[in-house]
Amino acid sequence: MPGNGSAELLTWASRELATLEATYLITPAFGDYWRSLKAFDAQVVPCPMPIGIETDIAVAKEGFAAARLCFPEMAGKMGLLLNNPHNPTGKLFAADAIAPLLEQFALVVVDEAFMDFLLPEQQQSLIDQVQNHANLVILRSLTKFYSLAGLRLGYAIAHPDRLRRWQQWRDPWSVNVLAAAAGIAGLGDLPFQQRTWEWLSQARSQLFEGLSALPGLQPLPSVANYCLVQSEQSAVQIQQELLHNSRVLIRDCLSFPELGDRYFRVAVRTLEENQRLLSGLAEVLQRSPLD
Ligand SMILES: Cc1ncc(COP(=O)(O)O)c(C=O)c1O
Structure with missing residues (x-):
């Protein structure tokens, strides 16, 4: 589902996260997560990621493991909002490290706004997991890699039932025709x-x-x-x-x-x-x- 920037789609993901008992959020976190979660009075549990370690590699194995310590074992009524690659640290979480969390949490939202900057073979996207996990939402943005910030274009990949629900909530015509045209051209520009x-x-x-x-x-x-x-x-x-x-x-x-x-x-x-x-x-x- 295309959206008026991934920020619009984050709003709808947050509306769903807010219906759960709590949302776990790795911190430091992109400020808009707080905005969108607070807009729906979501309960947020910050999970600090130590950033002073692993200075020689970009893949945050230890940092992710440390942040994970704060995730509850019984998270069947909880949500998780992740950012991969992570803003502001620029670290990457391995897809293999995130995938088991899909069995643990009721809803997992992965913001992959910066994933395009990695070569395809280095990307750690969870897009291919969406087919088998109705509780997974992926958010992507054209603001970053395609430098289209002002046009406002992003997209969500998730179960069609969920996206149909979002369609009922949103303003009509949220993606303008110029953004749609630029998006099609950009995504095809190898x-x-x-x-x-x-x-x-x-x-x-x-x-x-x-x-x-x-x-x-x-x-x-x-x-x-x-x-x-x-x-x-x-x-x-x-x-x-x-x-x-x-x-x-x-x-x-x-x-x-x-x-x-x-x-x-x-x-x-x-x-x-x-x-x-x-x-x-x-x-x-x-x-x-x-x-
Ligand atoms: C991690 C992250 N996710 C999402 C966004 C929002 O991007 P968009 O312009 O697609 O709404 C930003 C923008 O700064 C960001 O840093």
């Missing part, structure tokens, strides 16, 4: 997909290595088109100075309560733009915070 994968692996390595070399910064390995960076100095101060000196805006992580002022997130961009970010950061960091 050369664009190939170019994007080639660009990303090169540009992300350059960014990761450049950030690692800067004093006081520790980027987390990411499979997505962004990178979460741990900082010894205040991220907000770095953000302000970088904006002032270089006209580059990095995203602070104050909206993720678990991260606060010692983290920021940066997008992977072109090689030149990444270099501009790295040079700007180097300039800011070489000054003492008291200067």
